[in-house]
Amino acid sequence: xxxxxxxxxxxxxxxxxxxxxxxxxxxxxxxxxxxxxxxxxxxxxxxxxxxxxxxxxxxxxxxxxxxxxxxxxxxxxxxxxxxxxxxxxxxxxxxxxxxxxxxxxxxxxxxxxxxxxxxxxxxxxxxxxxxxxxxxxxxxxxxxxxxxxxxxxxxxxxxxxxxxxxxxxxxxxxxxxxxxxxxxxxxxxxxxxxxxxxxxxxxxxxxxxxxxxxxxxxxxxxxxxxxxxxxxxxxxx
Numbered sequence: 237x238x239x240x241x242x243x244x245x246x247x248x249x250x251x252x253x254x255x256x257x258x259x260x261x262x263x264x265x266x267x268x269x270x271x272x273x274x275x276x277x278x279x280x281x282x283x284x285x286x287x288x289x290x291x292x293x294x295x296x297x298x299x300x301x302x303x304x305x306x307x308x309x310x311x312x313x314x315x316x317x318x319x320x321x322x323x324x325x326x327x328x329x330x331x332x333x334x335x336x337x338x339x340x341x342x343x344x345x346x347x348x349x350x351x352x353x354x355x356x357x358x359x360x361x362x363x364x365x366x367x368x369x370x371x372x373x374x375x376x377x378x379x380x381x382x383x384x385x386x387x388x389x390x391x392x393x394x395x396x397x398x399x400x401x402x403x404x405x406x407x408x409x410x411x412x413x414x415x416x417x418x419x420x421x422x423x424x425x426x427x428x429x430x431x432x433x434x435x436x437x438x439x440x441x442x443x444x445x446x447x448x449x450x451x452x453x454x455x456x457x458x459x460x461x462x463x464x465x466x467x468x469x470x471x472x473x
Contacts, residue, residue: 238274241279242263283304315395322351335366342379345384353381388437400447401435
């Protein structure tokens with residue numbers, strides 16, 4: 237079997253015969269040079285499956301699902317709440333955060349947010365490609381842009397927030413969040429950081445831990461990746 241993994245949004249099951257879309261067909265047949273009779277894998281929320289190319293007709297790959305390779309995994313829910321940033325840095329952050337296990341992205345508008353619009357089609361493409369390449373099965377979701385107040389009110393007592401806070405000296409996470417069946421949500425501020433009133437609102441959240449990520453002032457994308465690395469290390473201790 238080739239090492240090509242493709243996300244398939246439709247239902248997958250044993251002996252299913254179907255077709256890839258034009259873009260995926262081109263990638264599989266022309267870029268990766270997988271030929272008729274050869275194998276590749278497909279995945280979605282149901283797990284990962286081995287498929288065989290039956291035919292390539294008019295540039296479209298037709299396949300049959302042969303067997304299940306992996307069940308869906310029970311990942312710890314890790315969310316990333318962040319303020320949108322400039323395009324290139326944004327793409328990099330989304331890609332690396334997907335590789336590091338984020339299950340949900342939550343764009344938040346704050347007083348100091350500069351970029352206020354998001355290209356969801358582009359983000360979803362980056363997420364799918366990063367999931368394919370990093371051997372993930374669960375593809376992260378992206379919520380609609382919301383303001384900080386809405387985010388905090390909607391999730392009160394439903395999540396554990398890890399707050400990347402420049403003003404704290406705390407460098408340790410409370411072990412109890414490993415045991416709780418709640419998502420862990422990292423929240424990262426905009427360029428210029430949160431205002432003092434926004435910081436106060438976050439710190440008043442029912443389940444929040446401040447975390448000093450670094451002694452230096454970090455860019456948003458650097459802070460997000462650093463915090464995710466710390467959380468992954470913490471969860472795997």
